[in-house]
Every structure is written in C-alpha cells, then in structure tokens.
Amino acid sequence: MSLNARNVYPYIVLVLGIASLVWAVSFGTLPPADFAFHNGDEVKTVDPSKATGQPEHRVITALFEGLYREWPFGYELDEEGNIVNYPEPDENGNYPLEAAPGVAESSDLSDDGRIYTFHLRAEAKWSDGSPFVANDFVWSWRRTLHPETASQYAYQLWYLKGAKEYTLADVKLGDPIEAELSDRPRPDQTFPRGTIRRGKLVGIARPPEPQPASDASDENQEDVDTAWKKRWVYVVEQGSEVAAFSKAEASDGWTDFVIDWLDDESRQLPATVATCLYMLPDFEATVGVKATDEHTLVVTLNNRTPFFLHLTTFYPLFPVNRQCVETHGTPAWTKPENLVCNGSYKLQFRRIRDRLRVVKNPEYWGTKQVNLETVDVLSFKSETTALNMYLTGQADWITDVPSAVIPQLMARKEGDYVPTPLLIIYFYRLNVTRAPCDDVHVRRALNMAIDKQLICDKVTQAGQKPARSLVPPGLPGYTSPQCGVFSVDAAKEELKKSKYWNQPGGIPTVEILYNTNENHRAIAEVIQQMWKNNLGIDAELKNSEWNTYLSSIHSKEYSVARAGWVPDYPDANTFIDMWITDGENNETGWSNAEYDALVQKAAEEPDADQRLRWMEQAEAILMDELPVIPIYYYVSKGMVSPRVKGFFPNIQDQHPLYWMRIEE
Amino acid sequence: MSGFASFALRRAFWIVATLWIVFTLSFILMRLVPGGPFDEERKVPEEIKRNIEARYRLDQPMYVQYGEHLWRLIWHGDFGLSYKLGDYSVNGVIAEGFPVSASLGIFAMVFAITLGTTAGVVSAVRRHSFLDNSLMTTATLGIAVPNFVLASLAIVLFVFTLKLLPAAGWGSLKQLVLPAVCLGAPYAAYIARLTRTGMLEVLGRDFVRTAYAKGLSERRVIVRHALRGALVPVVSYLGPATAGILTGSLVLESIFALPGMGSHFIEAALQRDYTMAMGMVMVYTLLLLVMNTLVDLSYAVLDPRVSIEKL
Numbered sequence: 001m002s003l004n005a006r007n008v009y010p011y012i013v014l015v016l017g018i019a020s021l022v023w024a025v026s027f028g029t030l031p032p033a034d035f036a037f038h039n040g041d042e043v044k045t046v047d048p049s050k051a052t053g054q055p056e057h058r059v060i061t062a063l064f065e066g067l068y069r070e071w072p073f074g075y076e077l078d079e080e081g082n083i084v085n086y087p088e089p090d091e092n093g094n095y096p097l098e099a100a101p102g103v104a105e106s107s108d109l110s111d112d113g114r115i116y117t118f119h120l121r122a123e124a125k126w127s128d129g130s131p132f133v134a135n136d137f138v139w140s141w142r143r144t145l146h147p148e149t150a151s152q153y154a155y156q157l158w159y160l161k162g163a164k165e166y167t168l169a170d171v172k173l174g175d176p177i178e179a180e181l182s183d184r185p186r187p188d189q190t191f192p193r194g195t196i197r198r199g200k201l202v203g204i205a206r207p208p209e210p211q212p213a214s215d216a217s218d219e220n221q222e223d224v225d226t227a228w229k230k231r232w233v234y235v236v237e238q239g240s241e242v243a244a245f246s247k248a249e250a251s252d253g254w255t256d257f258v259i260d261w262l263d264d265e266s267r268q269l270p271a272t273v274a275t276c277l278y279m280l281p282d283f284e285a286t287v288g289v290k291a292t293d294e295h296t297l298v299v300t301l302n303n304r305t306p307f308f309l310h311l312t313t314f315y316p317l318f319p320v321n322r323q324c325v326e327t328h329g330t331p332a333w334t335k336p337e338n339l340v341c342n343g344s345y346k347l348q349f350r351r352i353r354d355r356l357r358v359v360k361n362p363e364y365w366g367t368k369q370v371n372l373e374t375v376d377v378l379s380f381k382s383e384t385t386a387l388n389m390y391l392t393g394q395a396d397w398i399t400d401v402p403s404a405v406i407p408q409l410m411a412r413k414e415g416d417y418v419p420t421p422l423l424i425i426y427f428y429r430l431n432v433t434r435a436p437c438d439d440v441h442v443r444r445a446l447n448m449a450i451d452k453q454l455i456c457d458k459v460t461q462a463g464q465k466p467a468r469s470l471v472p473p474g475l476p477g478y479t480s481p482q483c484g485v486f487s488v489d490a491a492k493e494e495l496k497k498s499k500y501w502n503q504p505g506g507i508p509t510v511e512i513l514y515n516t517n518e519n520h521r522a523i524a525e526v527i528q529q530m531w532k533n534n535l536g537i538d539a540e541l542k543n544s545e546w547n548t549y550l551s552s553i554h555s556k557e558y559s560v561a562r563a564g565w566v567p568d569y570p571d572a573n574t575f576i577d578m579w580i581t582d583g584e585n586n587e588t589g590w591s592n593a594e595y596d597a598l599v600q601k602a603a604e605e606p607d608a609d610q611r612l613r614w615m616e617q618a619e620a621i622l623m624d625e626l627p628v629i630p631i632y633y634y635v636s637k638g639m640v641s642p643r644v645k646g647f648f649p650n651i652q653d654q655h656p657l658y659w660m661r662i663e664e
Numbered sequence: 665m666s667g668f669a670s671f672a673l674r675r676a677f678w679i680v681a682t683l684w685i686v687f688t689l690s691f692i693l694m695r696l697v698p699g700g701p702f703d704e705e706r707k708v709p710e711e712i713k714r715n716i717e718a719r720y721r722l723d724q725p726m727y728v729q730y731g732e733h734l735w736r737l738i739w740h741g742d743f744g745l746s747y748k749l750g751d752y753s754v755n756g757v758i759a760e761g762f763p764v765s766a767s768l769g770i771f772a773m774v775f776a777i778t779l780g781t782t783a784g785v786v787s788a789v790r791r792h793s794f795l796d797n798s799l800m801t802t803a804t805l806g807i808a809v810p811n812f813v814l815a816s817l818a819i820v821l822f823v824f825t826l827k828l829l830p831a832a833g834w835g836s837l838k839q840l841v842l843p844a845v846c847l848g849a850p851y852a853a854y855i856a857r858l859t860r861t862g863m864l865e866v867l868g869r870d871f872v873r874t875a876y877a878k879g880l881s882e883r884r885v886i887v888r889h890a891l892r893g894a895l896v897p898v899v900s901y902l903g904p905a906t907a908g909i910l911t912g913s914l915v916l917e918s919i920f921a922l923p924g925m926g927s928h929f930i931e932a933a934l935q936r937d938y939t940m941a942m943g944m945v946m947v948y949t950l951l952l953l954v955m956n957t958l959v960d961l962s963y964a965v966l967d968p969r970v971s972i973e974k975l
Contacts, residue, residue, distance in 0.1 A: 009962070009965045009966070010892075013962070017774060017777075020770045020774075021770060021771070021774050023767075023770075024766065024767040024768075024770040024771050024840075025767070025771070025837050025840070027763070027767065027835070029835055029836055030835055041931065042749060042931075044748060044749055044750050044751075045749070045750030045751045046751060047750065047751070050750055051750075147711065147712070147715050148715060148719075150712050150713075150715035150716040150719060151712070152712060154712065167711070167712070168711050169711070223723075226714070331745070331750055331751045331752070334751040335751070351760055351834075351923050352749065352752060352757055352760050352761070352923055352928070353761075353921075353923040353927045353928060353931075354833075354834050354835075354921075354922075354923035378833075378921070380918075380921040380923070380927065381918070381927075381931070382918055382919065382921060385831070385832045385918075385919060385920065385921045386921075388819065388823065388831035388832060389830075389831050389832050389833065389921075391824070391831070392823060392824070392827075392830065392831045394830055394831060394832070394833060
C-alpha cells in the first residue's frame with residue numbers, strides 16, 4: 001500500500017458515504033391512498049384455493065368475487081352508487097347480512113334442495129376485459145379440489161356431490177375415472193395438466209401387501225403403505241379399448257399381482273402399462289358442478305344445504321382466471337403485474353410486510369357502486385404500531401387492538417371503539433356422565449350461580465356480552481331461547497331439588513378443566529369462587545396444554561371444561577347439530593331423543609322459517625337441560641374512523657371494501 | 665498489489681467456508697426444533713397434509729433435502745420458495761427487504777458517525793468543560809438505554825406530543841428519520857467516547873505539539889493531523905457496530921412497521937419457515953463477513969503499523 005492510497009482514502013470513503021446516503025433516501029414514493037386499513041400480518045397468499053385465515057379473507061374478498069356476496073340487509077345503492085336506503089342497526093349495534101347476488105344474478109333451487117341453478121351476469125368480466133363464463137367456476141373448483149393443490153379449505157366444497165372423493169382420489173371399480181399422463185408441459189405445475197385419459201375402471205392389480213414391521217412407527221407404516229399403493233395397476237376401459245395405468249414407473253414382474261376385476265373374470269391385463277400422475281374420479285362425470293351454457297352453472301349437492309348461498313360468498317369457492325394461472329404458473333400468477341381477477345378491486349402494488357395497494361377494478365360489473373378508489377392494505381404484525389397509526393390518522397380502520405389498552409380506548413371521547421357481539425361463543429361443557437353434573441338440577445344451579453356480567457366487566461373487559469344462549473344473537477330470523485338468569489336464590493332453590501342435596505358427604509367436587517391460558521384461568525378462578533360462595537360447591541382447577549386438553553375432552557375425562565365455538569358458516573345449525581346423540585363434537589355424553597328428532601326435522605325442512613323454528617325448539621331443550629353453560633359472546637375488537645360510512649358492524653366481523661365510503 | 669490479491673483470496677476462502685458451516689448448522693438446528701411448518705391448529709385431512717409436504721419435498725429423507733438445498737443455492741443462487749408466504753420465493757423477499765434494511769442501516773450509520781465524531785472531537789478539545797461533561801453524560805445514557813425504549817420515548821415525544829413525524833410505515837424520508845436515529849443513537853454515543861479518548865491521546869503527542877509550534881491554526885491541527893490518528897479505534901469499532909446495527913434493526917423494524925429483512929427474519933423463525941429463515945441467516949452472515957473484511961482493509965490503509973499481509 002503506497003502512501004498515495006492512504007491520502008486518497010478519506011475522500012473515497014467520503015464519496016462512498018455520500019453515494020450510499022443518496023441511494024438510501026432515493027426510494028420511490030407512492031401517492032397516498034384514499035383509505036388505509038391494518039390487516040394484520042402479511043397475507044400468506046392471495047390465491048383463493050390456497051389461503052386460510054382472516055387477513056387473507058379481507059384481501060381476497062376485495063380482489064375476487066364468488067357467485068354471491070355478503071351484503072347488509074336493507075342497504076340500497078342506486079346505479080351511480082348513491083345511497084338510497086341505509087339500514088338501522090339491531091339493539092347490539094350489529095347489522096344483519098344476507099347473501100346477495102355477486103357474479104350470479106339469480107339462482108333457482110330444486111324442490112329437494114339439492115340442485116342449485118345459478119344464472120351468471122352477462123356483463124361479468126375479468127379484470128383484463130375478457131368475458132366471465134360459467135366454465136370459469138367449473139375449472140376453479142376443480143383446481144381447488146385437485147389433490148395436488150392441497151387446499152386446506154377444500155372441504156368447504158365437499159358439500160358438492162362427488163367432491164370429497166375427487167380430493168381424496170377415492171376410486172372404486174366401475175367408477176368413471178380420469179388418468180393424467182406424465183407429460184405435463186411444466187412438471188412442477190399442476191395446471192395445465194398432462195394428457196387426460198377418461199374411461200371406466202374395470203380392474204385393479206395389486207402387488208403383495210408388505211407385512212407391517214413390528215417396530216415400525218405409524219409414520220413409517222404410512223410411507224410403506226403409500227409406496228405400495230403407488231405400484232397398483234389400474235385397468236381402464238375406454239370405449240372398446242382397454243388400457244392400464246400405474247403411478248409407478250412401468251413395473252416388471254406381474255406374476256405375483258392379485259387382480260380384482262369388476263365383473264368379467266376372463267379379462268386380460270393389457271401388454272403395456274402407461275405411467276400416470278393421478279388416478280382420480282372423472283370430474284366431469286362425478287362431481288356436481290356443470291356449465292350448461294356460458295352463463296348457467298348447475299351445482300348438485302349431497303344433501304339439502306340451506307346455507308349454501310352463504311358458502312358461495314366464502315373465498316374457497318371463488319373463481320380464478322384459468323388463462324392467467326396456466327400462463328404464469330403458481331405462484332407467479334399472483335404477482336401484481338400478472339394477476340387477473342374478477343372482484344371490485346385489482347392489485348396494483350405489493351411490498352411484503354408493508355402493504356398491498358388495491359385500486360378499483362373498472363371491469364367489475366358493479367364498479368360504479370364502489371366508492372373508494374385506492375386502498376392500502378397495511379400488512380405488519382404489531383397491533384401497537386397499528387394503533388399508533390390509527391391515532392395519528394395514518395390508518396382509517398384497524399382490525400385488532402392490543403388488549404392491554406382496551407379500557408382506555410373504551411373511554412375515548414370519539415367513541416370509535418365500539419365492541420359488537422360476534423358469532424362466537426365461550427362456554428363450559430358439563431360431563432353428564434359424571435357426578436354431580438349428571439343431575440339436571442345441579443347443572444341449572446351451576447348456571448344460575450355464575451354472574452356472567454361480572455365476568456365480562458371485570459375479567460374479560462373488552463366489552464364482551466354475557467351469554468344466556470348457545471347461539472349468539474344476530475342471526476336473521478332466529479331468536480335464541482334463554483337459559484336461567486343469574487340469581488343466587490333461584491340457584492339455591494334449584495340445588496335443593498337435586499338428588500345430591502342433603503346427602504351424606506354433600507355435593508361432589510367438580511373440576512374445571514381448561515387449556516393453559518391466562519384468560520381461561522382468570523375466568524375459571526372467578527367461577528370457582530362464585531360456585532363456592534353462592535352454592536357451597538367446591539371446584540378444583542385443572543389446566544393442561546392444548547393436546548392433552550383435547551384428548552381429555554374426547555375421552556370424557558373431565559367434569560367441567562371450557563370451550564369455544566367459531567362457526568364455519570353463519571347459520572344456527574352449526575351450533576345446534578353438534579349436540580345430537582354421539583355427535584362428533586358433543587363430548588358431554590348428553591343425549592336427548594326429542595332433540596335429535598328436531599335437528600333431523602330441521603335438516604329436512606324445505607321451508608326456511610319453519611326450519612329456524614325447529615332449531616329454536618331444539619335449542620330450548622338444550623338451554624333447559626344445560627349440558628353446556630354459555631358464558632359470553634365474543635366481541636369485535638376493531639376501530640374505525642368516524643369519517644368512514646358503510647362499515648356495518650356485523651356478527652361475522654366482515655367488512656368488504658365495496659360497502660365502504662368516506663364522508664368528509 | 666500482490667499483498668492485496670492474496671489477502672482477498674484468503675478472505676474469500678474463509679467467507680465461503682464460514683457460509684457453508686453456517687448453512688449446515690442452521691439446516692440441522694431448524695429441523696431439530698419441535699413443530700413443522702405445516703402444523704396447523706385446524707386439523708387438515710392427512711392426504712392433503714401429505715400433498716403439501718410433497719410439494720415442498722419435506723417427504724424426502726433429510727440428506728436428500730440437504731443436498732437439494734445446497735445444490736440449488738450454489739448452482740442457481742436460489743433459496744427456493746417460502747414455505748409460509750405462498751406467493752413469494754425467498755430470493756424475492758430478500759430483494760424486497762434488503763434495500764429497506766440497507767437504507768435504514770446506512771442512514772443510521774451515517775448519523776452515528778457524523779454525530780459521534782463531532783461530539784467526540786468537541787469534547788476532547790474542550791475537555792472538562794460543561795459542554796464536554798454534558799456530551800459525555802448523554803453518551804453514557806445513550807449506550808445504556810436499549811433502542812426499543814428509546815423508540816417508545818421518541819414516538820411519544822415526536823409523534824404524539826410534537827406531531828412532527830409519522831408513527832410508522834415506509835415510503836418517505838420523514839418515515840425513516842425516527843427509526844434511523846433510534847437505531848444509530850447508541851452507536852453515536854459509543855463512537856463519541858472512542859473519538860474523545862483517541863483524540864486526547866493524539867493531542868498529547870509530539871507531532872501535534874510540533875504542529876502547534878509551527879504556528880498552524882487549531883482547526884488545521886485537529887482536522888489535518890490529529891483526527892486521522894484519533895479515528896483508528898473508531899474504524900475498528902465499525903465492524904461490531906455494523907453487526908449491532910444489523911441485528912438492532914430487527915427490533916426497530918417491528919416497532920416502526922418497516923418492511924425490511926429484520927421483520928422477515930423474525931417471522932420466518934416464529935413460523936418455522938425453513939427456507940426463508942435459511943435465506944435470512946445466509947444473507948446476514950455474508951453481510952457481516954464482508955463488512956468485517958472492509959473494516960480490516962480500512963484499518964490497513966489508515967494505520968501504517970498494520971500490514972495487509974498479516975491480516
């Protein structure tokens with residue numbers, strides 16, 4: 001190193017420093033959006049078939065639209081988007097929602113309640129201007145159901161005939177099948193698919209089943225099993241021809257294979273076996289969705305499903321653009337420059353863990369009714385940071401606030417923290433096969449001895465509402481029957497009727513089981529106190545971690561256990577039908593023949609009103625016998641700026657952007 | 665220049681070797697942690713879970729996965745798809761996050777050096793004055809207070825009380841000021857103390873006395889003669905300071921909702937996003953090694969006693 005370099009060095013450093021500083025501050029700036037909201041952590045994907053979760057729900061509902069869409073009951077806009085009618089909230093501050101036409105203009109339902117015929121809007125288009133056709137749904141649903149898509153929400157489509165079998169690749173002899181050959185244009189992409197051979201499955205040849213090793217773990221056993229199934233050879237009749245397919249590379253020895261034939265035992269295996277990637281039920285022949293013309297979609301369900309229209313508003317049932325997915329492949333098709341969508345907004349810009357910028361989609365059929373032009377979906381995790389941004393006007397809506405500051409937020413003079421009940425219930429399960437909860441009088445007494453208002457005011461503190469029914473209030477047309485109100489005297493009276501009253505040894509001790517969590521513990525402690533003070537019943541607390549807690553519940557190794565229920569769809573049925581005798585989520589040992597009959601009646605009832613009446617009668621039995629004690633209804637924890645109109649708090653906590661507008 | 669060439673070669677070799685070891689250790693450690701990337705609260709049908717794992721080749725034996733990851737990284741410089749952010753490749757996330765973190769780091773570093781050296785020089789020249797005492801007290805405080813505490817105080821003061829700066833977010837210079845200052849402040853404090861000490865030592869030297877005796881102005885003596893010697897300890901501190909600023913930005917990026925690598929790193933680790941966490945670890949490692957090399961190089965240039973052959 002020469003002295004020369006030493007003299008130049010400070011200047012080099014100075015120049016480099018200034019250059020990097022200039023680079024550091026020279027980032028492109030975005031013009032501010034009309035509206036910004038905090039959406040929680042970055043969405044995992046905007047692909048409707050692969051997403052799960054609330055933040056994803058909010059983004060995907062802006063970008064895509066299903067057959068129907070959620071709409072506040074009585075909210076009317078004219079063609080130009082001016083408000084014609086603005087509904088009034090219910091007594092809880094919530095607005096009822098209905099499934100309103102989206103891509104579909106209308107639908108017809110068959111008499112048996114199983115076949116929906118959707119009439120799509122002729123003016124519906126994709127964001128690239130191409131027309132929207134019924135086959136777009138057929139293709140998208142096929143994609144969601146395809147095993148390789150591995151959609152965690154595929155089961156939301158399993159109400160369709162044949163859908164579950166398609167996802168699980170469940171093929172049986174005699175079924176129409178589709179075999180996909182291994183000649184895909186791009187092997188890592190599920191779509192476009194390789195050559196499809198369709199036909200009837202007439203034979204399955206299986207190699208000898210491997211003997212399970214005695215020391216093999218379940219996991220290993222499954223691997224062995226999968227490898228074995230991969231070698232099966234499927235014989236398929238295609239018209240007059242017979243072909244054989246296997247997922248394994250052409251297998252050499254056949255001799256030890258055992259062949260099951262459909263009928264004719266004299267059949268022979270074809271000389272060659274083609275390699276296939278998938279052996280699935282024939283989608284077109286077996287799955288209940290068909291496009292009968294460009295704008296008509298016929299959907300066949302397994303059973304009467306009264307909430308199916310609501311399901312079509314949920315993103316697993318949304319359409320995606322085939323051209324876009326097949327051209328760019330997954331995940332590249334979701335990039336802002338590639339994405340073709342059909343919702344009220346389209347994706348303009350995305351910076352990970354910063355924001356998704358969406359702009360109004362001019363090709364959307366209802367675009368004139370959409371008020372906000374550009375919206376920033378802020379994606380980062382910290383609720384505290386989001387609250388800071390809301391308080392300083394950088395965000396107009398935040399979806400969750402830190403629990404620690406809720407009491408201060410409730411006292412704000414702006415009145416913009418207004419918790420409203422959600423369709424989620426916090427309750428206690430009572431094991432009716434164990435003393436003392438096997439006595440209905442004890443159960444009623446336990447319920448009436450809990451001051452639920454006190455729990456909401458002093459323990460949970462976020463504005464939760466005390467619950468006297470299992471189905472939270474707010475479902476249109478449904479009025480929940482109520483269980484006994486808090487009263488120490490009534491509870492004591494009830495307890496005196498029980499068989500344990502005046503028994504030697506007194507009333508047996510109960511045990512409250514909860515999964516390890518501060519809030520659950522606090523509530524259990526308060527209830528323990530109330531039962532002791534009001535009834536003289538001793539309760540012990542027991543906490544266990546989640547998996548242990550679950551297995552204790554499944555095996556009914558508890559006397560009282562805390563629980564919560566978040567419904568999959570907005571319908572009382574999801575709260576009611578779990579309590580039928582031996583229902584999968586019943587877990588209390590409770591059984592009532594009359595109740596079972598009412599649930600069955602409701603499932604078969606074609607009349608919508610009468611169906612709700614059956615369910616109300618069923619819940620009345622539940623609230624009288626009390627195998628469960630409802631404690632409180634969850635509440636929304638969002639904050640929205642007073643300048644936003646069309647927010648419509650509701651029990652599902654859904655706030656699509658196409659409702660909203662800004663009033664200066 | 666042959667000394668420089670052999671220095672560069674030796675360093676390149678050690679950087680590659682370190683990266684490989686870090687890669688291997690991270691690969692093993694990540695898979696030892698209980699819980700996989702696709703364990704969900706909601707039970708997924710077994711068939712679907714298998715298909716998801718097959719898509720990311722998690723159904724392969726560990727050595728196959730290791731080989732594939734390493735091969736893809738060496739041959740294509742590709743970390744693969746993120747397990748958790750389904751729309752992104754790891755390289756895509758790094759490409760978006762790196763400029764943000766780099767901007768923040770550069771800003772913080774420039775702030776720390778400018779403020780630190782200025783305060784240090786002033787303190788040394790006016791030593792034991794009120795100015796010196798207050799500057800050094802502030803510096804001690806600055807080192808003691810963790811950056812997230814400083815950030816909270818700064819938010820209360822500048823965002824809510826004075827309403828001068830935005831609370832969080834990314835996209836304008838204003839939004840960069842608070843996080844960069846909070847990130848740089850402890851380093852400014854440390855640099856100030858180092859500069860002061862270095863300066864005091866140099867100012868007592870003979871050549872400084874000679875310079876004064878020649879009749880040079882105080883400004884000229886300090887800037888032309890004393891400062892260079894005083895800065896040697898500061899330069900050697902820049903290596904650890906870079907490391908500190910890189911890791912410190914993890915916390916500040918969360919507080920100020922900056923879409924930098926720190927936010928992605930934390931989430932990747934929490935969500936068991938193996939490929940993403942690996943990408944972040946490798947980039948951070950490479951960055952640290954390169955910065956250290958540059959600092960060593962500067963050291964050789966600044967201090968005649970240090971020879972590049974011996975580094």
